[in-house]
Amino acid sequence: xxxxxxxxxxxxxxxxxxxxxxxxxxxxxxxxxxxxxxxxxxxxxxxxxxxxxxxxxxxxxxxxxxxxxxxxxxxxxxxxxxxxxxxxxxxxxxxxxxxxxxxxxxxxxxxxxxxxxxxxxxxxxxxxxxxxxxxxxxxxxxxxxxxxxxxxxxxxxxxxxxxxxxxxxxxxxxxxxxxxxxxxxxxxxxxxxxxxxxxxxxxxxxxxxxxxxxxxxxxxxxxxxxxxxxxxxxxxxxxxxxxxxxxxxxxxxxxxxxxxxxxxxxxxxxxxxxxxxxxxxxxxxxxxxxxxxxxxxxxxxxxxxxxxxxxxxxxxxxxxxxxxxxxxxxxxxxxxxxxxxxxxxxxxxxxxxxxxxxxxxxxxxxxxxxxxxxxxxxxxxxxxxxxxxxxxxxxxxxxxxxxxxxxxxxxxxxxxxxxxxxxxx
Numbered sequence: 001x002x003x004x005x006x007x008x009x010x011x012x013x014x015x016x017x018x019x020x021x022x023x024x025x026x027x028x029x030x031x032x033x034x035x036x037x038x039x040x041x042x043x044x045x046x047x048x049x050x051x052x053x054x055x056x057x058x059x060x061x062x063x064x065x066x067x068x069x070x071x072x073x074x075x076x077x078x079x080x081x082x083x084x085x086x087x088x089x090x091x092x093x094x095x096x097x098x099x100x101x102x103x104x105x106x107x108x109x110x111x112x113x114x115x116x117x118x119x120x121x122x123x124x125x126x127x128x129x130x131x132x133x134x135x136x137x138x139x140x141x142x143x144x145x146x147x148x149x150x151x152x153x154x155x156x157x158x159x160x161x162x163x164x165x166x167x168x169x170x171x172x173x174x175x176x177x178x179x180x181x182x183x184x185x186x187x188x189x190x191x192x193x194x195x196x197x198x199x200x201x202x203x204x205x206x207x208x209x210x211x212x213x214x215x216x217x218x219x220x221x222x223x224x225x226x227x228x229x230x231x232x233x234x235x236x237x238x239x240x241x242x243x244x245x246x247x248x249x250x251x252x253x254x255x256x257x258x259x260x261x262x263x264x265x266x267x268x269x270x271x272x273x274x275x276x277x278x279x280x281x282x283x284x285x286x287x288x289x290x291x292x293x294x295x296x297x298x299x300x301x302x303x304x305x306x307x308x309x310x311x312x313x314x315x316x317x318x319x320x321x322x323x324x325x326x327x328x329x330x331x332x333x334x335x336x337x338x339x340x341x342x343x344x345x346x347x348x349x350x351x352x353x354x355x356x357x358x359x360x361x362x363x364x365x366x367x368x369x370x371x372x373x374x375x376x377x378x379x380x381x382x383x384x385x386x387x388x389x390x391x392x393x394x395x396x397x398x399x400x401x402x403x404x405x406x407x408x409x410x411x412x413x414x415x416x417x418x419x420x421x422x423x424x425x
Contacts, residue, residue: 025155025157025164025166025208025211025212026157026162026164026212031120031122032122032130032131032160033122033123033129033130033131034115034121034122034123034130034131034132034133035123035130035131035132035133036108036111036112036115036133036134036135037108037132037133037134038056038057038058038108038134039132039134039154039156041154041156041165042057042060042134042136042154043057048085048086048088048089048092049062049063049064049088049089049092050062051092051096053096053099053100053101053102053103053139054100054101054103056106056108058106058107058108058134058135058136058137059103059105059107059136059137059139060136060137060138060139061092061095061096061099061139061140061141062138062139062140062141062231063088063091063092063095063140063141063231064088064141064231064232064233065088065091065141065143065231065232065392066087066088066089066090066091066092066392087392088392091388091392094388095141095178095388098178098182098376099139099178099181099182102181102182102184102185103137103139103181103185103193104190105137105190105193105194105197107135107136107137107151107197107201108134108135110135110194110197110198110201111133111135111153111201111205113198114198114201114202114205115133115201115205117202118205118206118209120209121133121205121209129159129160130159130160131155131156131157131159131160132154132155132156132158132159133153133154133155133156134153134154134156135151135152135153135154135201135204136151136152136153136154137149137150137151137152137197138150138151138152138169140228140231141178141231142227142231143231143232144371144373145177145178145179145373145374145375145389146175146176146177146178147175147176147177147178147181148171148172148175148227148228148231149171149172149174149175149176149193149196149197150169150170150171150172150200150228151169151170151172151197151200151201151204152167152168152169152170152204153167153168153169153201153204153205153208154166154167155167155168155208166255166256166257167255167256167257168204168207168208168211168256168257168259169204169256169257169258169259170200170201170203170204170207170258170259171226171228171258171259171260171261171264172193172196172197172200173196173261173264174192174193174196176189176193177373177374178375178376179352179374179375179376182376183352183376203259204259207250207257207259211257215243216242216243216250216252216257218240218241218242218243218252219240220240220241221238221239221240221241222238222239222240222241222251222267222268223236223237223238223267223268223269224236224237224239224249224251224265224266224267224268225237225265225266225268226258226260226264226265226266227264228260228264229258236268237253238253239251239252239253239258240252240253242257244259246262247261247262248260248261248262249261249262249265249267251265300358301328301338301339301340301356301357301358301370301372302356302358302370302371302372303340303342303354303356303372304354304372304374307342307344307354308344308345309324309325309326309342309343309344309345310324310344310345311324312324312345312346316346316347316348319383319399320346320349320379320383321346322399322403323343323346323351323385323397323399323406324343324345324346325342325343325423325424326340326341326342326343326423326424327340327341327342327343327397327406327421327422327423327424328340328341328421328422328424329406329408329419329420329421329422330419330420330421331357331408331410331417331418331419332417332418332419336361337357337358337360337361337417338357338358339355339356339357339358339408339419339421340354340356340372341353341354341355341356341397341406341408341421342354342356343377343385349378349379350376350377350378350379351376351377351378351379351385352374352376352377353374353375353376353377353385353387354372354373354374354375355372355373355374355375355387355389355395356371356372357370357371357372358370373389375387375388375389380396382398383398383399384396384397384398384399385397385399392412393410393411393412393415394410394411394412395408395409395410395411396408396409396411397409397421403423404422404423405420405421405422405423406419406420406421406422406423407419407420408420408421
């Protein structure tokens with residue numbers, strides 16, 4: 001088997017870096033010893049979509065939104081591809097500025113806890129001769145600005161004289177809004193994530209040992225889609241169906257074995273699964289509530305039940321505090337795409353927003369469905385309020401002199417709109 005080298009495509013980056021070799025892992029002909037340590041191969045996978053959220057390169061973020069997508073890149077040729085990569089990279093940079101250091105978990109410490117319960121994963125007996133195990137926490141952004149989580153285990157046999165590297169990935173069922181992570185996870189949220197990660201690493205340790213013991217042989221091919229592996233594009237993948245439990249689906253692709261929740265993976269030829277609801281662990285913030293929907297020019301825009309508007313503190317400049325509240329109007333020359341902006345909270349030059357759209361009246365809109373999402377915003381030097389949406393689009397709002405209206409600008413790789421909103425009392 002050849003050693004993992006070079007960079008890899010987006011799917012394989014998440015799956016297990018550039019992996020020309022096929023698993024299964026080399027058979028255990030003699031007891032092995034192990035070390036839990038960082039691996040420089042991880043850093044080689046970083047690019048415009050994949051970056052670390054911690055200084056140890058152990059909490060890894062993947063986001064693929066921005067640009068015009070594969071079709072636009074192909075249409076415009078090499079320059080279009082480069083432009084797409086640049087726009088995606090800009091979105092990744094913006095997310096990193098908000099998320100860096102916001103997930104204070106140590107994957108190596110969590111894995112060490114569970115590895116202590118596995119006699120087969122004995123510590124290294126001779127320096128430099130052990131199989132190197134590198135546990136990681138994977139964080140994957142979805143179009144809704146929801147963050148999905150997974151544990152992964154990079155297994156490197158190089159120091160033992162066997163040229164083989166592979167990866168094992170366990171998707172967690174827990175999901176959090178990006179805005180929650182930006183604000184800072186509550187103690188309850190962080191504990192839930194740590195508990196699920198610990199269980200995920202326990203499952204990965206067993207998955208690796210089963211693979212090394214020859215218990216995961218399979219010849220049955222399966223085609224599947226996973227938004228965890230391929231966020232945004234959701235391409236169909238081909239793999240080998242492995243023994244799985246009732247709640248999981250284990251699949252081998254080149255270089256990686258995935259263990260995915262059955263309700264979050266779509267198998268070809270089977271009915272679409274309905275994702276199980278995830279218990280809400282949002283950070284509690286006492287605040288007055290308002291109605292769940294508002295009428296903007298006669299058309300309702302959806303809003304969450306827990307909408308809250310917190311009055312800005314006295315140290316927030318008046319020009320910024322004036323943005324606080326609920327604004328309704330629309331995008332386009334005729335204002336025909338109804339829009340509600342809720343500025344829930346202002347903290348210094350940062351803000352917490354709800355961005356809501358009604359269903360589009362026309363059939364040619366890129367995303368016609370009614371929807372809302374919570375996003376962080378920031379005030380620019382000119383006093384405008386700016387936010388980046390989950391699909392990579394950027395919205396900018398300017399407060400009018402009367403303090404009762406906002407002019408807006410929506411810009412994406414394929415669309416641009418102007419808007420006008422009025423403040424609701």
